[in-house]
Amino acid sequence: MEEKYAFSEIEEKWRGRWERDGVYHVPDFSDRPKYYCLEMFPYPSGHLHMGHVRNYAIGDVVARFKTMRGYDVLHPMGWDAFGLPAENAAIQHGVPPARWTRDNINTMRDQLKLMGGSYDWRREFATCHPGYYRWTQWLFLQLYYQGLAYKGKAPVNWCPSCATVLANEQVVTEACERCKTAVERRELEQWFFRITAYAERLLQDLKKLPGWPEKVKVMQENWIGRSEGAEISFPIRGLDEEMRVFTTRPDTLGGVTYMTIAPEHPLCLRVTVPERRSEVDAFIARARNLSELDRTAGEHEKEGIFTGAYCVNPLNGEEVPIFIANYVLMEYGTGCVMGVPAHDQRDFEFARKYGLPVRVVIQPDGEPLDGDTMPEAYTGPGRLVNTGDFNGLPNLEAIAGITRHLEARGAGRFQVQYRLRDWLISRQRYWGAPIPIVYCDGCGTVPVPKAELPVLLPEDVAFQPTGKSPLTELPEFVHTTCPTCGGQARRETDTMDTFMCSSWYYFRFTSPREDGGPWSLARVDRWLPVDQYIGGVEHAILHLLYSRFFTKFLYDAGLVKVQEPFTNLLTQGMVLKDGAKMSKSKGNVVSPEEILGRYGADTTRLFVLFAAPPERDLEWSDQGVEGCYRFLQRVWRLVTSVLEDIQEAPPRPPDHLVGVNRSMRRLTHQTIKKVTGDIEARLNFNTAISAAMEMVNGMHHFRDRVPAVNRDPAVMREAVEKLLLLLAPFAPYLSDELWARCGHATSIHREPWPEYDPELLVEDRIEIVVQINGRVRDRITVPSGITPAEMEETVLAQSRIRELVAGKEIKKVIPVPGKLVNIVVR
RNA sequence: GCCGAAGUGGCGGAAUUGGCAGACGCACCGGACUCAAAAUCCGGCGGGCUAAACACCCGUGUGGGUUCGACUCCCACCUUCGGCACCA
Numbered sequence A: 001m002e003e004k005y006a007f008s009e010i011e012e013k014w015r016g017r018w019e020r021d022g023v024y025h026v027p028d029f030s031d032r033p034k035y036y037c038l039e040m041f042p043y044p045s046g047h048l049h050m051g052h053v054r055n056y057a058i059g060d061v062v063a064r065f066k067t068m069r070g071y072d073v074l075h076p077m078g079w080d081a082f083g084l085p086a087e088n089a090a091i092q093h094g095v096p097p098a099r100w101t102r103d104n105i106n107t108m109r110d111q112l113k114l115m116g117g118s119y120d121w122r123r124e125f126a127t128c129h130p131g132y133y134r135w136t137q138w139l140f141l142q143l144y145y146q147g148l149a150y151k152g153k154a155p156v157n158w159c160p161s162c163a164t165v166l167a168n169e170q171v172v173t174e175a176c177e178r179c180k181t182a183v184e185r186r187e188l189e190q191w192f193f194r195i196t197a198y199a200e201r202l203l204q205d206l207k208k209l210p211g212w213p214e215k216v217k218v219m220q221e222n223w224i225g226r227s228e229g230a231e232i233s234f235p236i237r238g239l240d241e242e243m244r245v246f247t248t249r250p251d252t253l254g255g256v257t258y259m260t261i262a263p264e265h266p267l268c269l270r271v272t273v274p275e276r277r278s279e280v281d282a283f284i285a286r287a288r289n290l291s292e293l294d295r296t297a298g299e300h301e302k303e304g305i306f307t308g309a310y311c312v313n314p315l316n317g318e319e320v321p322i323f324i325a326n327y328v329l330m331e332y333g334t335g336c337v338m339g340v341p342a343h344d345q346r347d348f349e350f351a352r353k354y355g356l357p358v359r360v361v362i363q364p365d366g367e368p369l370d371g372d373t374m375p376e377a378y379t380g381p382g383r384l385v386n387t388g389d390f391n392g393l394p395n396l397e398a399i400a401g402i403t404r405h406l407e408a409r410g411a412g413r414f415q416v417q418y419r420l421r422d423w424l425i426s427r428q429r430y431w432g433a434p435i436p437i438v439y440c441d442g443c444g445t446v447p448v449p450k451a452e453l454p455v456l457l458p459e460d461v462a463f464q465p466t467g468k469s470p471l472t473e474l475p476e477f478v479h480t481t482c483p484t485c486g487g488q489a490r491r492e493t494d495t496m497d498t499f500m501c502s503s504w505y506y507f508r509f510t511s512p513r514e515d516g517g518p519w520s521l522a523r524v525d526r527w528l529p530v531d532q533y534i535g536g537v538e539h540a541i542l543h544l545l546y547s548r549f550f551t552k553f554l555y556d557a558g559l560v561k562v563q564e565p566f567t568n569l570l571t572q573g574m575v576l577k578d579g580a581k582m583s584k585s586k587g588n589v590v591s592p593e594e595i596l597g598r599y600g601a602d603t604t605r606l607f608v609l610f611a612a613p614p615e616r617d618l619e620w621s622d623q624g625v626e627g628c629y630r631f632l633q634r635v636w637r638l639v640t641s642v643l644e645d646i647q648e649a650p651p652r653p654p655d656h657l658v659g660v661n662r663s664m665r666r667l668t669h670q671t672i673k674k675v676t677g678d679i680e681a682r683l684n685f686n687t688a689i690s691a692a693m694e695m696v697n698g699m700h701h702f703r704d705r706v707p708a709v710n711r712d713p714a715v716m717r718e719a720v721e722k723l724l725l726l727l728a729p730f731a732p733y734l735s736d737e738l739w740a741r742c743g744h745a746t747s748i749h750r751e752p753w754p755e756y757d758p759e760l761l762v763e764d765r766i767e768i769v770v771q772i773n774g775r776v777r778d779r780i781t782v783p784s785g786i787t788p789a790e791m792e793e794t795v796l797a798q799s800r801i802r803e804l805v806a807g808k809e810i811k812k813v814i815p816v817p818g819k820l821v822n823i824v825v826r
Numbered sequence B: 001g002c003c004g005a006a007g008u009g010g011c012g013g014a015a016u017u018g019g020c021a022g023a024c025g026c027a028c029c030g031g032a033c034u035c036a037a038a039a040u041c042c043g044g045c046g047g048g049c050u051a052a053a054c055a056c057c058c059g060u061g062u063g064g065g066u067u068c069g070a071c072u073c074c075c076a077c078c079u080u081c082g083g084c085a086c087c088a
Helices: A007-021 A050-068 A084-093 A097-114 A130-145 A195-208 A214-224 A250-255 A267-271 A274-293 A345-354 A395-408 A521-527 A542-556 A592-599 A601-610 A622-647 A659-682 A685-705 A713-727 A732-741 A788-797 A799-805
Strands: A034-039 A072-074 A149-159 A164-166 A184-193 A227-235 A242-247 A258-261 A304-312 A319-325 A336-339 A412-417 A437-440 A444-447 A479-481 A488-491 A530-536 A566-572 A575-577 A765-772 A775-783 A810-816 A820-825
Touching: A007 A097, A007 A601, A007 A732, A034 A050, A034 A521, A050 A072, A050 A530, A050 A566, A050 A575, A050 A592, A050 A601, A050 A659, A084 A097, A097 A592, A130 A149, A130 A444, A130 A542, A164 A184, A195 A214, A195 A542, A214 A542, A214 A566, A227 A250, A227 A395, A242 A250, A242 A258, A242 A336, A250 A395, A258 A267, A258 A304, A258 A345, A267 A304, A274 A304, A274 A319, A304 A345, A319 A336, A336 A345, A395 A412, A542 A566, A592 A601, A592 A622, A601 A622, A601 A685, A601 A732, A622 A685, A622 A713, A622 A732, A659 A685, A659 A713, A685 A713, A713 A732, A765 A788, A765 A799, A775 A788, A775 A799, A788 A799, A788 A810, A788 A820, A799 A820
Parallel strands: A034 A072, A034 A530, A258 A319, A530 A566, A765 A820
Antiparallel strands: A149 A164, A149 A184, A227 A242, A227 A304, A227 A412, A258 A336, A304 A319, A437 A444, A437 A488, A479 A488, A765 A775, A810 A820
């Protein structure tokens, strides 16, 4: 009776053995080359979902492959453990966030271990542990001392449902990224990181990341939003003050017929003339109201109101009216915009609505533009008109020319603007790392000294659904003494954005228990940068931009030697069911636990790797899983059925084989080549698995169709062992089990990756295609070493080809070595 | 609106440098084994035409183009998905 593939026992057995033998422990230092393979660590929601399974299956193949290739592979796992869901659970179920999080981690760790990942679990940590967040706080202080963390009042995004502010990056089409509630604008005192100081480097260094998907780089580029132009000052009539604007089109300065200010701008109050005061106030109130209510609706009607004030165009001395307009953003540029209706569509619409003049200053070749009758703004190239000394100049030259002219008169300068804003990191929440700041009446804002870190988050707290952080209501937390003067002081009760915790965790994995600093310099130097980073594309901006910012800051501070944290980035696609993302509300969730229980980890891993290339979305298919299960059973039966035959065989087949033995060896070595290339160069695991399947089909053929006397057992032995080595990264349990049954005393996961012999790939005879006028007309078998001239000769000698070309003129014959011959006839 | 990606059998996908379209898997059909079924093994499987095989024709979102030869390169368009969205 043949033994069945008992995945459940096999997997349990090897899981225990690997752990006992420390198979996946990686040394901090050694002579081997290093490779850092990292998957985005999970938020401990309480259960693994298929996205995790896919992410971690991909990462594990890379890690195992590189290990077999001779690298010391750092492959750690941890928990992004602070965050709002823990607080919601506390409110709903009365469980303290710390306990809820700890329980979830325990559950998820068990699930993750079932998957058979090659993690060095000794390095595990959770960001909510004081041993970790102590250094999160320390890093905050480093930023603070460098002037890169500051408290400022600014209009911020407030999510009424989460009862906290959000970073700009966490607002998706004017709604909270987490809960989709429409955000409100509030003026609040908050902590910011000056990421804008790094805007240019964050942009420029994208060029140093050839291993990142173009898509992600473009998204970051757009997010940073660099634009070149000029800042221009317009003196305000009757006030000793100037109105500054940023423009990318200083060449159109002569066409300015009005000016605008954002409704939130303090200048509004100063310029408005008394007789227009009440009307303007009403407009401002309305505009602000609208911007809160109507923000999700996208673009709305452009409206403005005249302030009664005028300012002076520094180029031509003209006075132009100042408006307040609802389309002007306080947060971008200077909060003021010059209006050039003839050459900007938005200004054009505004001018037509309010009867403002449209003056053409850029004239294209051909039909002259007329400001009074033109149907839309002209934004293309041309020569300047109505601009005094600059008339006749091509507008592209005038951009620099006019800016220089203004600069000489102190009325303007070249300026680069970014769309990127500073990173707001304060959260009015409890379950996060406390911001290590104390407010003292005498000394003001005082950083908590290093020796007093961590500022511990009290874990014993009561939760009321008030929307207020419990920290604000804990006197023993709030009341403290000033580190400077020893007097009475009050602690900051806001906590840090959890993206702060995940901006440096990849450094910590190198020295997870270090307590003299956030990491050991020598260890970070050995392991960083991360060679391969793998995770969802939803972090294209948030996490990946913040991490790059942190790395650059740490580089400047001399704390790390890398300027970019992640050399290669793989953004995996989503796991879909019935064409839609799996979600509870749609009821199309497939539970990893269930699949792992029913088919085992090897099958589950194999399926998510086989069903699609990693960067594409993956459609879940129960039948597809079934197919992978069948494949592994097939491997099991094949290998166990030949064990006896190959036991006595030499480990290496003889050199000069012929016929079926030679073909079998060729297939083995072709497969090694194919699988190696697919993993290493392309990360295309689906085609690697296909190749292994083809090899298994070939091995079946070899076993069943070739008489035993003609088969060299050494050839089968080689095929079996190479196959298991090739499958080891994909199906680690099954391959280790069968490896042991082949008579090996040590784990397959300590074996080197197989090499192929190029000589064995060579075929004696190959089939080539014969085309006539590009259409396949015949196939012939020729010796593989044939020259192009011989190919041509052989093909033209074929009777079938002679018939087909009879009576036609042969214009040209194109032989493609090893592939085909194309005969062009007329 | 702007930016980006993708469109290939009944389905997931393959074709890596412009050279045999549909590898591999799923589904389906036929056969072997079986009292029977399941499992397993073997074979078939883009469409048209044909009694059938051969041959031939069509076929990679649509329409053009380049080329001896195009899923692959160029131009225009359509659809789907993702990102940004009053950014001066």
